[in-house]
Structures are given as structure tokens and as C-alpha cells.
Amino acid sequence: MKISGTTLVHGIMGNPVSHSLSPAMHNAAFVATGLNGVYVPFPVEDVAAAIIGCKALGIRGVSVTIPHKQAVLACLDEIDPVAAKIGAVNTLVFSAAGVTGYNTDWLGANRALAAEMDLNGASVLLLGAGGSARAIGFGLLEAGARLTIASRSPGPGQALARQLACPWHPLADISRLAADAVVNATSVGMAALADRSLVPADKIGDFPVVMDIVYAPLETRLLKEAKEAGCVTINGLQMLLHQGAAQFELWTGRPAPLAVMAREVMANLGR
Numbered sequence: 001m002k003i004s005g006t007t008l009v010h011g012i013m014g015n016p017v018s019h020s021l022s023p024a025m026h027n028a029a030f031v032a033t034g035l036n037g038v039y040v041p042f043p044v045e046d047v048a049a050a051i052i053g054c055k056a057l058g059i060r061g062v063s064v065t066i067p068h069k070q071a072v073l074a075c076l077d078e079i080d081p082v083a084a085k086i087g088a089v090n091t092l093v094f095s096a097a098g099v100t101g102y103n104t105d106w107l108g109a110n111r112a113l114a115a116e117m118d119l120n121g122a123s124v125l126l127l128g129a130g131g132s133a134r135a136i137g138f139g140l141l142e143a144g145a146r147l148t149i150a151s152r153s154p155g156p157g158q159a160l161a162r163q164l165a166c167p168w169h170p171l172a173d174i175s176r177l178a179a180d181a182v183v184n185a186t187s188v189g190m191a192a193l194a195d196r197s198l199v200p201a202d203k204i205g206d207f208p209v210v211m212d213i214v215y216a217p218l219e220t221r222l223l224k225e226a227k228e229a230g231c232v233t234i235n236g237l238q239m240l241l242h243q244g245a246a247q248f249e250l251w252t253g254r255p256a257p258l259a260v261m262a263r264e265v266m267a268n269l270g271r
Helices: 023-035 047-057 071-075 081-086 105-114 132-142 156-162 171-176 219-229 236-252 257-267
Strands: 008-014 037-043 061-064 093-094 096-104 123-127 146-151 168-170 181-183 208-213 233-236
Touching: 008 023, 008 047, 008 081, 023 037, 023 168, 023 236, 047 071, 047 093, 047 096, 061 236, 071 096, 081 105, 081 132, 093 236, 105 132, 105 181, 105 208, 105 236, 123 132, 132 146, 132 156, 146 171, 156 168, 168 171, 168 233, 208 219, 208 236, 219 233
Parallel strands: 008 037, 008 061, 123 146, 123 181, 146 168, 181 208, 208 233
Antiparallel strands: 061 093, 093 096
């Protein structure tokens, strides 16, 4: 990669961002496609000031991560209709007309699932009611799936179910639920919760397709037990890759080199 006066600058804003795999993933994509672009981390506390700075500096595109996905909404000139429904943005495109916000989290989840099943008309059990679950839920409905939400906390779970006009169940009911697919959109399976799964091992076979958005570890307990039960499994890396690919396509208008991006993320995952 040779940076010059015509290099288009992209980046990720959040706090913190030093751990992000996105710079490795997107820079590999720019090199693979021969596009004169670069992607760097921007640790940001004041999101409004950061947007003004990006406009002034001619930044081309930005990923938005925690804790700014909702705060950035007030700084946009335009917002994609699906992102407006979700109420959160993770992708910014800067142009002469201003800054437009998109949400590719739902696209990442949909593309990862669609590689293994037909979402239109499929039943999907979504575990969780946080920001990730919200984006994934809206995306599944956009694809024509029949959605059910199960969560630990009744308040947020019921509120999200009302917004999505779908059934809600407490997690305690999971032993009597079944669907074409189950998606874990919680942090269970990650770090201190790595030895836990929200789906009992003797129940996992009732979900032919099992997806976990956690990507560290790459094979969570949920996915390990699902694989042992003969289910099709989708790890969190797939959602990360596909949402990143959708960002790359928004910024460049070019197909994303998904295989290259995947190799780079895998190479950096344990670092």
C-alpha cells in the first residue's frame, strides 16, 4: 500500500478502538482490489466534533462502533430507511451532499445466515434484546423471516418484541421452543462467559441452523454443542466479515474481496 495525496481515507470511530479487527480487514481489501484507500482507527469521545472534523478533512467513509452508534444519528444529513427503523448507524458515507448513515450489522447477519438457508418464510429464534439483537431482528424481518425473541430481561425483550411485532418468551421457555434457526445475539459465550450457552445441549438439535455473533472464541460452547448435534453452525466471524464487506461496497461501489478479508481477520484474531 502506497499512501499519496490522492489516497481516500476511511476509518473507525469509537471508544475504545485499539482492539478492532476492522483496520486489518479493510486495508487488506484495498490492497486486494488495487484501490487507493486506507483505513485507520479514530478513538473518539466527542462524536459531533469528530463528524465535523471528518467533513473538513475529506474523509471518505467511517465505521461507527460502541458507544456512538446512536449518538451519531443527530449528526447526519441523511439516514438510510432501514437504519432509521433500527435507530442505530454503524457506517458513514461522506460526499459533497453531506454525511449519510447506514446500518450494515443487519446485512452482515442476513448474508451470513442466507449462505446456509432461505430466510424468506423461515422461523428464527433470536436470543437477546440489546443493540445487536435489534439490528439483526429488523434485518430478519426485512428478509421475510418469522421472528421470535427470547431474552433474560423481560422489560427490554418485551419492548423490542412490540417494536418488531413478534412473540417474546423468557429464556426459561427455550426448552419448549423450536425454529429453523437460532441466533445468539448476547455476550454469553465470550470472555468470562465462555463456558456458558443459553441453549441446553439436549435441546440444540431442535434448531437446524445455529448462529453465534460472538467471534472470540471462534467456536463458542453453543457452536461446539450444535456441531456435535449435527446442526449447521455459523460463527461470529461471518457476521463481522459480511457487515464489513457491505461497508466496503458502500464506500467504493466495488464488490468486496471477502476471502481476502476473511484470511486477514483470521490472521489477526489471536493477536
